[in-house]
Amino acid sequence: MNKTEKGENQASCDSLDQSVLDGLRALESSGSIDLLSRVINLYLSSSIDLVRLLEAACDSGECEKIEQYAHGLKSSCNNVGALSLGHYLESLEAEARNGMIKDVNKSLTTILHEYDRVTAALTQELVLKCR
Amino acid sequence: MSLNNSDSLGHQPDLPFLDADDCSGAVVLVVDDDPTLRLLMKEALQQVGFQVMEARDGQDAIDLFQQIIPDIILMDVSMPVKNGFEACEEIRALPYGRYLPILMMTGLDDMNRVKQAYKAGATDFLVKPINWVILGHRVRYMLRSAKTLEQLRESQKNNQALIDSLPDTIVKVAINGTVLDYKAGDGGSLKMDKKDVIGYKLDAFLPKTLATELSGLVLDVFKSGETASKEFTIKLKRNKYVYEGRLIKIGDYEVVCILRDITERRNSEEKIHYLAYNDALTTLPNRSFFNEWVSNRLSYLRKLNGFLSVFILDLDNFKQINDTLGHNIGDALLKSVALRLKQAIDTVCDSQHGCGDECEVLLSRFGSDEFAVVFVHPRHAIPVEAIASEMHKEFSHSVELLGHEIFITASIGSASFPDDGRDLNALVKNADTAMHHSKRHGQNHFRSYSRSMNARSMDRLTLENSLRKALDSNELLLHYQPQVNLKTGKIVGAEALIRWQHPERGLISPDRFIPIAEDTGLINSIGEWVLGEACKQMKHWVDAGYDINRMAVNLSSIQLRQPDFIHRIRRIVSSVGIAPSYLEFELTETTLMRNAERSISLLHEIRDDGLVLSVDDFGTGYSSLSYLKRFPIDALKIDRSFVQDLEQDSDDAAITFAIIAMAHNLNLKVIAEGVETPQQLQILQEHECDEGQGYLFGRPQLPIEFEELLKKQSD
Secondary structure, three states, rough: OOHHHHHHHHHHHOOHHHHHHHHHHHHHHHOOOOOOHHHHHHHHHHHHHHHHHHHHHHOOOOOHHHHHHHHHHHHHHEEEEEEEEHHHHHHHHHHHHHOOOOOHHHHHHHHHHHHHHHHHHHHHHHHHHHH | OOOOOOOHHHOOOOOOOOOOOOOOOOEEEEEEEOOOHHHHHHHHHHHHEEEEEEEEOOHHHHHHHHHHHHOOOEEOOOOOOHHHHHHHHHHHOOOOOOOOOOEEEEEEEOOHHHHHHOOOOOOEEEEEOOOHHHHHHHHHHHHHHHHHHHHHHHHHHHHHHHHHHHHOEEEEEEEOEEEEEEEEEHHHOOOOOOOOOOOOOOHHOOOOHHHHHHHHHHHHHHHHOOEEEEEEEEOOOOEEEEEEEEEEEOOOEEEEEEEEEEEHHHHHHHHHHHHHOOOOOOOEEEEEHHHHHHHHHHHHHHHHHEEEEEEEEEEHHHHHHHHHHHHHHHHHHHHHHHHHHHHHHHHHHOOOOOHHHEEEEEEEEEEEOEEEEEEEEEOOOEEEHHHHHHHHHOOOEEEEEEEEEEEEEEEEEEEEEEEOOOOOOHHHHHHHHHHHHHHOOOOOEEEEOOOOOOOOHHHHHHHHHHHHHHHHHEEEEEEEEEEEEOOOOOEEEEEEEEEEEEEEEEEHHHHHHHHHHHHHHHHHHHHHHHHHHHHHHHHHHHHOOOOOOOEEOOOHHHHHHHHOOHHHHHHHHHHOOOOOOHEEEEEEEHHHOOOOHHHHHHHHHHHHOOOOEEEEEEOOOOOOHHHHOOOOOOOOEEOHHHOOOOHHOOOHHHHHHHHHHHHHHHHOOOOOOOOHEEEEEEEEHHHHHHHEOOOOOOEEEEHHHHHHHHHHHHH
């Protein structure tokens, strides 16, 4: 492993919990071919719609929808080890459920930023896997 | 970092107790709006052999459920369209949904959701994030326990069906007496609503007596741990119910009471008991009941030194009434007798003879026209005379039955404990003897038992009855024993001896039945028959030309007492047409001496007619020589007991010789009875005894055999 790779790995480590990914790898090795790649691809393709919907909901300030999309996205994030993102989404979900979002723009910005990191890290996982 | 280096986690935990085939092919419905989760679920479950169906929300799940009926559902909570709680609740209400295992998936941090999940009917919950490797096993366990539960439910259902089909009332009771469960039985008396019973103490809904008894028993069973059973009788609304209760301890804290209504069974048992112990006609207790009752009383009277008297009452001439007026009248009469006896008992109990509250009385019917009454008193002897007289009073007037005026009397006998017998059999037998004695002394009499009433009298009575029939049914016959002149050795006479060939008992000795015949007066007709038969036989032999000149017939003192005795024998003798001089009457010393003065004149008359008289069994009775001289007798018959001892040269021998000498002095002929040996014969001959009779010359035998002897002699 070269230095760059290691750095990239560390970047992904911040946003992705390796133990979750290890769990997926374990499941893959016990009989599910390409499971990790399939899960990541599924996440990447399905999460983007939810992120757009969440953005829209935040813009319009509809708490119910914010709660729903945050919850849906959270679940997917947790499955791929994006626990930090999952945590941000959970906070937003909780605030939305209570109808008291402190700073919706700030939360959304944090979430979108982290989402980018997650997708980058996952894409890197895919790339590494392909190698 | 090697991405493939996942050995530590990649190996499935080895769970050997989990059978791989256990649930293979089972269908799992995964419900989640998150596609990544569905994908992971599917992969994880397929790896362990499940089929996986997917639904994206609650409504989707409900629709799919109805199409495929999965074996288990894994369901997310927050979903669009319909959330997991709602879906779970709805599925529970659907066919096959009630017991289906449903696992709700929720975050560990949200306890509220866990609670809500159970409330919605979830079987269990799965915590997110999910451990994918363990998941398959988790689901398999869940299915297995669901299966076990299903089997348990099935067996419970069977048990319940079994329990429900039992006719018993079943009450499960806690140690503090509170009812935990209840099932009504078939018996109407303990049918209650479950809600009125469960959670309450026994006395809150059971009749007080039953509740008290049952609670006591429940405690006993808790303490001892042993199964108990008991019969309970309760009265409800004037009806009597009988329950058979069985109590079984289950675990440490519960007792199950099984109460079976056995009222019907008990009623029919009672009916059977009634029929077995009561006489159907009069409804009085029967002899079996009487026997048990008396035996029972005697057992405690022996300890108490108490008193008991048995009265046996037999209607006089009941058979005649039954035969002439018919059974209807007979039955009605028996019923009226039962009433009259009850009346008599009431009168006794109310009167001063009554023994107060301590006195117990039983009236029973033994059968046919025989009744028995028992009086028991723990301290006083029973006034039997007064009681019998009270009973007789009831028979002093006639009754009208079905248009007939009927008068009947009763013979009563009594026997009392302890004097006349100490057990049931002795008392009944002796009371019966006493009753027969009173019957013999005329109708409507009472006798209390006394020891002088021969113990054999029962047997005598049956003999008496047969004897009455014996004459008519030709059971009596005569044997003849030769009397031989000791000088010539020739048969000179015959003694007619009566025999009774009883159809069942065989030959009955005259010693046995002659006393009965004398007691009953039957001796008169029997005696006349004997005389007639003997006369005919003698005439036959005389007419046939045999050398025989005397036929001896025994006479009883009873016969002599008949006022017209002489006329009777004259009539018989003349009707046969034989000369009286062929006939000899044998009388015992006792017969002669009894009423001696009257006998003398009667015997003179007999002798004047030409008959010969002899004294039978001489030497055994009391004889007054002075009287003997005055009797018109011709011969003495020395009793066999003297003859038997002749060879021993004993005192008896001396007496025999003295009798012979004395008789000769009085011009009486001497006949020795019971001569059995040539030695005896020789001694008798030496002492000039005139005649002899005994086995040496011939046994008593049938006329045809006797005739053979006569024939031989004349040849």
